Amino acid sequence: MNEEEPRLSAAELIERLEPSLAPRRRVRAVAALLAGLAGTVFLAALWGSEPGPLPGRTNLAFALFTAFCLAWAGYGGWLLGRRVPLFATDRVIAAWIALAASVTTTAIVAVVAAQRGSGLGVALSTGGLFVAVSAALAVRAHARRAALLRRKRELTGGAES
Structure with missing residues (x-):
């Protein structure tokens, strides 16, 4: 029998070389997602529990830190949702x-x-x-x-x- 081995295209070869989300990357993605969500919840609770009106600079700092936590959460979610080589x-x-x-x-x-x-x-x-x-x-x-x-x-x- 002379069976010919199936040939892979370059795209298939690349996909096999780098799976869409290796176990280490999946752990990093979950860690980024959870840390971002935890940070967002913590900062929102801290920000919301402050007595009285806060100075504008303080509100700006809370908003920026919350935005960074949301960015990490979004990054983790985006990474988990990817199904192609990155x-x-x-x-x-x-x-x-x-x-x-x-x-x-x-x-x-x-x-x-x-x-x-x-x-x-x-x-x-x-x-x-x-x-x-x-x-x-x-x-x-x-x-x-x-x-x-x-x-x-x-x-x-x-x-x-």
């Missing part, structure tokens, strides 16, 4: 959320420290460390995505899918 898009999105959150948090903490007249150096150095780490992760995520997309183009002969 080519590191998930890493790029997570890195940008982390960078935005660290820059915003550093700015808020620095403003508060400056207004109080103490701890500005600690706020800026600690926040700067978080910003630097999240920026490095963003650069790394973009590089990984570019490498995967380059490899995909090599496998598919330049055709985009």
Whole structure:
């Protein structure tokens, strides 16, 4: 018998190389979803239980932190719902959320420290460390995505899918 082995297309080969959601990515997605939802519930409860009217800056800070928690929850939900290879898009999105959150948090903490007249150096150095780490992760995520997309183009002969 001369049975011919089935040949896979480049797209099928790529899909088999990187499943849509590996177990580690699924755990990360669930963790992001749960942490984002828990943070949102916690901040909303804290914000809503504050006595009296809050200053505008405080309301802005609560709103921004709640938005970041919702962004992580949305990211986790989006990642769980994906059924196609992501080519590191998930890493790029997570890195940008982390960078935005660290820059915003550093700015808020620095403003508060400056207004109080103490701890500005600690706020800026600690926040700067978080910003630097999240920026490095963003650069790394973009590089990984570019490498995967380059490899995909090599496998598919330049055709985009």
